[in-house]
Amino acid sequence: MSALPVIDIHTGAAPVLRETVLEFDQVAVQLGGRQILSPTSLKIGRGEFITIIGPSGCGKTTLLRAAAGFVRPEGGAVLRQGRLVGGPSREVAFVFQDYAHALLPWRTVQGNVELALEAAQVPATERAPRAQQVLQTVGLAAHAAKFPAQLSGGMQQRVQIARCLAQQPELMMMDEPFGALDAMTREGLQDELARLVRETGLTVLFVTHDLEEAIYLADRVVALRANPTAERPSLARVIDVNLPRPREQLATKEHPEFLRLRRELYGYLGHGHG
Template sequence: MSETTPSPTGQPAAPGAAAPSAPTAPTAREERQEVLLSVRGVRKIYPSAAGPVEAVRDLTFDVRRGELACIVGPSGAGKTTLLKIIAGLLEPTSGQVILEGEPVSGPPRTMAVVFQEYGRSLFPWLTVRGNVELPLKNARVPAAERARRIDEALEAVGLAHAHRRYPWQLSGGMQQRVAIARAVAYEPHILLMDEPFAAVDAQTRADLEDLVRDIWHRLGVTVLFVTHDIDESVYLGERVIILSSSPTVVQEDVHIDLPDERSQLETRSTKQFADLRHHIYEQIQLAKAGIVPAQIAAGVTQKEV
């Protein structure tokens, strides 16, 4: 794959384009064959006064262990609904989510979620340290182990100095770092992020994106990152799953063939980046117009078999 330039414009990524054999980083990523998270025919219909609303029609995709996958879609595509279903916070109307071979029926122990509304997802009566500690206390992690994990997590997000402060004393970007540290200290196998940087300024956002890549590299955790920002999805992901407009199906599954080392300055100005961005933008426009690639509409999804 690396010698052939990707041609993202034009046909959707062929089945196999995102095959686990893709030699982006051959070492330590061999266990990637293994499917960690499997979303199978998930459908969600909300009852409403005006009749049932179909938020998600039929979503099927897999995320492999160690992968950093982004989900991008037009606003109102049911991204948050999907994420809540994966997180076990919402029951799908039909279909199922399988995490490490087990069907998800409630919030799984091996998953951590970072929400967009950092101001509302941190416990305001606890300090930064208390916030990171709470899930560990609840899981009855011994005190010494707890302290070590908290220190490491706060160090990893660059907040070691602020652990005694309260979340509301911190800027938005720092608050989201606390939420990330809390997720990291929980030592999940998969980290779900729901538009985590939608509410912070552009500068902070770039820093936080690099933080996510850094944590993913260092910890080898699987990351599923939901965003509405196309640039962000291309910059962060190894793979971008494009959702259609509501009722939602997978519009396309794009392999991001950018080098593993990414930098805000260099990566974003490469031709490859621009091409991928262009392609995804185009697909989103099509999605908004209600045009779904024929083979998906026919029920052929791009999961590897």
């Protein structure tokens, strides 16, 4: 199995060898007869938080879908732990922006989380305690018996995240998960997600339109460019974010390195990124 050297962002220590959990090897995707992703290569280490940013239509969702095995590339290969990804797997969880449609309205919060356990064929007697444990983790234990429509948007999105955690995945794909939330709720969920990821060791691919969110959450930011052609690869730039963790909404965003990265990405993506 391949490994790539990285600085350990949690300890700030010298380079460590981190196992590669996901690898894009010259992945190219065509949809509707059109080249959507030009050959893209990227290795993602276990426990890494990768954010993906780029203008609308540049292929961010397509990249996530290819990583999750929902889309089969025309060229190259997606490898998970060195094995070819041939289709969807319970090892990979997917959080959608549209929480309202992702949750079943006729099931309670707990019932929605238990869906993941049913899919994993967890015995019926174990489902309720496990669902309650995960709901505790995301701060929703007191709301287990409510229905999605009785919750705020932020809480509904937490239910979706809880359902993914119940699946005990290795990788979590998040497609603009906080895009529909107000700024305060969004910042709260960013910090909560960062904590969950630290505690679980999950590897995350997180798509966002928000430059600050991309830097704030990431170990590395992947910037994509629009209208890729074979001559101009869609994978534009990968930027390391060596900001101390845990991150803090005020201190991190005032850090000179944060401002430098923000300027670099802004200049690179131009005004059309959002």
